Amino acid sequence: xxxxxxxKLLETDARLSDEQIATRLGMKPTEVASRxxxxxxxxxxxxxQAIVNDDAEGVSAFIEVRCTPExxxxxxxxAARIARFPEVRNCYLIxxxxxxxxxxxxxxxxxxxxxxxxKLSSMEGVLSTATHFRLKTYKxxxxxxxxxxxxxxxxxxx
Amino acid sequence: xxxxxxxxxxVTDIPRSGxxxxxxLATGSKDIISLGxxxxxxxTPWNIREAAIFSLERGHTTYTSNYGLxxxxxxxxxxxxxFFHVAYxxxxxxxxxxxxxxxxxxxxxxxxxxxxxxxxxxxxxVSYAATILMAYxxxxxxxxxxxxxxxxxxxxxxxxxxxxTKVLMLNFPTNPTGSVAPLETLRKIADICxxxxxxxxxxxxxxxxxxxxxxxxxxxxxPGMKERTLLLHGFSKAFAMTGMRLGYACGPAELxxxxxxxxxxxxxxxxxxxxxxxxxALQNGRPAMLEMRDSxxxxxxxxxGRFNDMGLDCHMPGGAxxxxxxxxxxxxxxxxxxxxxxxxxxxxxxxxxxxGACGEGYLRCCYATAFNLLEEACDKMARFxxxxx
Numbered sequence: 204x205x206x207x208x209x210x211k212l213l214e215t216d217a218r219l220s221d222e223q224i225a226t227r228l229g230m231k232p233t234e235v236a237s238r239x240x241x242x243x244x245x246x247x248x249x250x251x252q253a254i255v256n257d258d259a260e261g262v263s264a265f266i267e268v269r270c271t272p273e274x275x276x277x278x279x280x281x282a283a284r285i286a287r288f289p290e291v292r293n294c295y296l297i298x299x300x301x302x303x304x305x306x307x308x309x310x311x312x313x314x315x316x317x318x319x320x321x322k323l324s325s326m327e328g329v330l331s332t333a334t335h336f337r338l339k340t341y342k343x344x345x346x347x348x349x350x351x352x353x354x355x356x357x358x359x360x361x
Numbered sequence: 362x363x364x365x366x367x368x369x370x371x372v373t374d375i376p377r378s379g380x381x382x383x384x385x386l387a388t389g390s391k392d393i394i395s396l397g398x399x400x401x402x403x404x405t406p407w408n409i410r411e412a413a414i415f416s417l418e419r420g421h422t423t424y425t426s427n428y429g430l431x432x433x434x435x436x437x438x439x440x441x442x443x444f445f446h447v448a449y450x451x452x453x454x455x456x457x458x459x460x461x462x463x464x465x466x467x468x469x470x471x472x473x474x475x476x477x478x479x480x481x482x483x484x485x486x487v488s489y490a491a492t493i494l495m496a497y498x499x500x501x502x503x504x505x506x507x508x509x510x511x512x513x514x515x516x517x518x519x520x521x522x523x524x525x526t527k528v529l530m531l532n533f534p535t536n537p538t539g540s541v542a543p544l545e546t547l548r549k550i551a552d553i554c555x556x557x558x559x560x561x562x563x564x565x566x567x568x569x570x571x572x573x574x575x576x577x578x579x580x581x582x583x584p585g586m587k588e589r590t591l592l593l594h595g596f597s598k599a600f601a602m603t604g605m606r607l608g609y610a611c612g613p614a615e616l617x618x619x620x621x622x623x624x625x626x627x628x629x630x631x632x633x634x635x636x637x638x639x640x641x642a643l644q645n646g647r648p649a650m651l652e653m654r655d656s657x658x659x660x661x662x663x664x665x666g667r668f669n670d671m672g673l674d675c676h677m678p679g680g681a682x683x684x685x686x687x688x689x690x691x692x693x694x695x696x697x698x699x700x701x702x703x704x705x706x707x708x709x710x711x712x713x714x715x716x717g718a719c720g721e722g723y724l725r726c727c728y729a730t731a732f733n734l735l736e737e738a739c740d741k742m743a744r745f746x747x748x749x750x
Binding site: 208228353357361 | 380388398736
């Protein structure tokens with residue numbers, strides 16, 4: 204329960220200090236620190252990043268990749284190879300009409316195209332790709348990108 | 362125009378709400394942190410707002426029955442039976458109203474003859490005395506104190522009963538003290554009501570907001586009480602729907618029918634948009650409601666700890682989202698303390714006297730405010746307390 208609450212707080216604001224978290228959850232700062240360290244060690248907390256609105260810069264594409272699973276390893280080895288490219292921001296194995304959903308970021312459209320044609324499509328085991336370019340982000344990591352100004356409550360009400 | 366002659370004396374004699382007075386003062390100042398609100402700091406959960414939008418989209422913009430939508434009443438009946446463990450017939454024992462406030466007004470108008478006395482525990486919500494007066498009743502507050510953690514003391518209650526006493530109003534968890542009535546106390550109160558043939562109006566608008574894992578018990582669920590109790594509840598607090606203005610009354614069909622009659626002549630029905638949103642709240646609002654409750658719980662623990670550290674003696678309230686700390690050791694009246702706190706530190710809290718004379722020496726501080734603002738408010742209040750001692 205405490206662990207869930209801790210993760211929830213960090214997912215909302217990863218910059219909260221252990222002291223601030225301790226105050227909010229009614230714990231001791233040292234307890235927060237050790238729980239956080241444990242979560243990091245077991246790979247539950249993978250990292251802490253800023254969520255940047257980069258709609259105005261660069262190009263992002265979602266690429267549907269169909270591939271042949273390997274005997275014994277399934278899709279894992281191929282997926283790991285694809286995921287290592289620095290252009291790849293996210294990579295998921297999913298169910299449905301294709302196998303991997305790969306999100307790619309590059310400064311320009313030709314660079315994305317080059318990545319797809321030269322790196323991804325030519326990889327052994329990749330059967331086909333379908334590339335969808337991002338036009339606009341509405342929500343990312345649970346955050347609305349164009350949040351309306353909050354409606355102010357009255358200062359004193361019964 | 363001679364307004365003294367023109368206006369109803371019954372109404373002009375009713376004092377302005379003390380909270381209103383303080384609101385006017387606080388609204389003038391800038392950059393204040395307000396602990397003076399009486400509503401959630403959450404926006405209505407999206408699925409409920411979306412249901413309201415969908416209702417409008419489909420062109421549901423008509424009146425509903427004076428009894429409200431049957432589908433809403435059925436959903437309320439299911440919810441009430443599960444949560445309060447009291448079964449009401451959705452066809453004749455439930456009336457959706459424009460907030461609990463309307464339901465209280467209707468009930469008092471339907472129960473009271475001029476001169477009938479109504480008992481209620483003070484400090485209390487600001488409307489009770491005024492609503493009783495508007496129904497030509499006589500308000501008889503029963504003081505509560507920190508010794509009983511602001512729960513109604515049964516002996517004091519019984520001592521206040523006269524041959525004219527007809528109704529007892531209860532509000533647990535209480536606005537402004539956050540107090541809850543222990544089961545044993547509720548049982549004694551119920552016995553007194555049966556013994557003296559009193560009717561009970563129980564405003565349980567904060568009932569979902571109970572902390573420390575304690576289950577809420579309604580007096581309506583105690584043996585022999587359903588027939589003499591009107592259970593009032595709504596959507597404002599637990600589902601963060603204050604602006605939707607939707608409450609409901611559950612009780613004996615004879616009273617509900619009379620209330621519906623007054624309601625049909627004065628209000629007709631709550632907006633259909635709110636009614637359809639409320640069905641969504643009852644059916645799918647529980648996860649969001651529990652999340653909000655847990656968030657209040659953490660903030661309560663924080664603010665009560667801070668208040669006691671800074672010398673504002675504060676009991677641990679069992680419910681709602683209010684704390685009621687004492688300012689007595691600083692030698693200022695509630696009003697002076699609140700005013701100076703507002704002027705010097707720009708923190709707004711409501712003087713306890715806004716909720717009845719026995720609120721003197723206390724402040725109502727609402728903790729339904731963002732955690733970082735609560736921290737800042739507490740820091741400022743601690744500085745203010747230091748400057749006084």
